[in-house]
Amino acid sequence: MARSSSGMVAGLTAVALAAVGFLAYQASANVPEDLRPPATAKQSPGAEPPGSTADQRRSDPLAVPAKSGKGMRVVYALGERRVWLIGGNGKATHTFPVVPSTVSPPAGTYEVTSRSGSIRGSDGVPIEHVVRFATVEGVNIGFSAAVDGSMSAPDPERRTGGVRMQRTDGDALWDFALEGTKVVVVP
Numbered sequence: 759m760a761r762s763s764s765g766m767v768a769g770l771t772a773v774a775l776a777a778v779g780f781l782a783y784q785a786s787a788n789v790p791e792d793l794r795p796p797a798t799a800k801q802s803p804g805a806e807p808p809g810s811t812a813d814q815r816r817s818d819p820l821a822v823p824a825k826s827g828k829g830m831r832v833v834y835a836l837g838e839r840r841v842w843l844i845g846g847n848g849k850a851t852h853t854f855p856v857v858p859s860t861v862s863p864p865a866g867t868y869e870v871t872s873r874s875g876s877i878r879g880s881d882g883v884p885i886e887h888v889v890r891f892a893t894v895e896g897v898n899i900g901f902s903a904a905v906d907g908s909m910s911a912p913d914p915e916r917r918t919g920g921v922r923m924q925r926t927d928g929d930a931l932w933d934f935a936l937e938g939t940k941v942v943v944v945p
Contacts, residue, residue: 819840819853820842820849820850820853821850822842822844822848822849822850823835823838823842823944825944826842826844826942826944827867827940827942828848829844829846829848829940830844830845830846830939830940831844831939831940831941831942832844832870832891832901832931832934832935832939832940832941832942833941833942833943833944834856834901834921834941834942834943834944835944835945836858836862836865836943836944836945837945839855839856839857839858840853840854840855840856841853841854841856841901841921841923841927841931843930843931843934843935851934852927852930852934854923854924854927854930855923856901856921856922856923856927857909857910857911857912857921857922857923858921859897859899859912859918859919859920859921859922860912860913860914860916860917860918861894861895861897861899861917861918861919862894862899862943863891863892863894863899863943864894864943865943865944865945866942866943867940867941867942867943868891868892868940868941868942868943869891869937869938869939869940869941870889870890870891870935870936870937870938870939870941871890871891871892871937872890872937873887873888873889873890873932873935873936873937874888874890875887875888876888876905879902879904879918879920880897880916880917880918880919880920881912881913881916881918881920883904883905883906883908884904884905884906885902885903885904885905885920885922886902886903886905886925886928887901887902887903887928887929887931887932888900888901888902888920889901889902889931889932889935891941892919892941892943893919894919895917897917897918897919898919899919899921900919900920900921901920901921901922901923901928901931901935902920902921902922902923902928903922903923903924903925903927903928903929904922904925905925907924907925908922909922909923909924
């Protein structure tokens with residue numbers, strides 16, 4: 759009996775460590791820009807070297823993230839808090855910053871499942887051009903723009919799925935991402 763008890767404890771410990779790691783990632787991915795430490799020229803261990811794809815994206819905002827698929831698609835980079843609209847030729851036609859929701863989808867390929875012209879967001883804010891593409895633990899994940907133009911960080915105590923953008927960017931996404939359009943989420 760002691761043997762199965764210790765196996766159960768080890769299994770529960772592994773699950774708990776995985777949950778803590780996931781929650782730590784979620785928290786770090788949702789830190790507002792004004793609370794992040796300033797960027798420095800010093801390179802941290804494991805960071806991409808100068809001239810890398812990440813550097814190219816910073817110098818060329820239309821540079822499409824590596825390993826984000828092929829063909830027409832929407833690319834959402836969680837770490838960069840940015841979206842690219844990619845035409846059938848593989849070139850970005852539009853890119854813009856976003857404010858992530860408190861619940862983020864895992865990296866992977868999705869497709870637009872539904873759209874709404876204007877509704878009230880889960881945070882109570884009137885939003886428009888809602889483009890939904892994933893559901894995580896019962897929370898619908900989608901892009902939207904607040905009607906008042908705000909892009910404030912969501913309340914970290916609430917489980918929300920709205921990835922917010924400026925209204926002009928919402929217009930571009932709305933015109934581009936019809937139902938069935940591929941959405942690729944990268945780390």
